Amino acid sequence: MHLWQRLSNTGFCWLCRTHRLLQSGLCVTCFADLPRLAPRPIIGGQQATRLWLAAFAYQQPVMRWIHDLKFNNFPRLAVHMAPMLAAQAIKVYQHERVYMPDVLVPVPLSNRRWLSRGYNQARLLADELSTLLGIPIQEPLQRRHSVANHLSNAQQRLDNLEQAFAWREPLRGKRIAIIDDVITSGATVEAVAQTLRQVPCVVDAWSLAYTLPPESE
Ligand SMILES: [Zn+2]
Known part of the structure; x- marks a missing residue:
């Protein structure tokens, strides 16, 4: 054990x-x-998303905490982490004077990784957020089989992401929050958002942690 x-x-x-x-x-x-990050949107290179938010900078000890959630078979850590992201989301939306989302969409995990890990950490976070905030979850996309992100270089990741997501059902006219554990470059959430926005909708991205660009450290 x-x-x-x-x-x-x-x-x-x-x-x-x-x-x-x-x-x-x-x-x-x-x-x-x-x-902790200030209760403000993260200013990123958003293309398909309206705003990004995160509860924490992706630094120690948050890195270790998230690593245990993802790789050390500790899915219940999501129960502890989600309330801090929920509180941050409420504060950011109040600050921006915009409505909270209608739907939470966890970033899909490829079937292969789901089989090896047994759970999707983004879905676990979304489950807790859904309970805390009373916002339903939908999983309109599925992730196509792809190389694990941490094993391939940046260009390979971008190439993979171009075709990474396939539709199950559109979320026309919805306010959507994409849920992921960490936003680094934002390439993953932007790829999800681009797919979602093939029908009219507003897409934000929420993550537990955000990798600060070097100049802001
Ligand atoms: Zn302690």
Whole structure:
């Protein structure tokens, strides 16, 4: 059994493993040290999306936390992470004076990766966000078989993404929030948004963490 599976129900902080546990699954110190982003939209190179938002900068210890969600078989970490993204989304939409979305669309995982991992971390986050915010989930797209993102170079990733998503059903006229765990270049969420916007709709992108460009660090 994985160490963290043994720790999972014993009241330890996910990050430092001390006892003092908040609802977030973290101790007071680790919670206070999280690299939060200001409650404003991220200014990115948006093409198909209206705004991006994220709760955290993609730095330690958030990197480690998300890594455990994705690769160390700890899907229940999404329960701890989602409330912080929900709160950030509410603040950003209030700041921008725009309506919250009608629909949450988790970034699809390829079938092959779903089979190896057993879950889609974006869907887990979306499930929690849906419960917290009362916004339904739809999965109108499926991801075609593709090379794992972290194994291929940037150009290969872009080539893959061009044809990565296939329609199941259109979301005409909806306000949509795409949900992913991390936004780096934004290529994935833009590719999803471009596919969604083959019918008229408004698309935003929400992620737990955002990789800050070098000049802003
Ligand atoms: Zn801690």
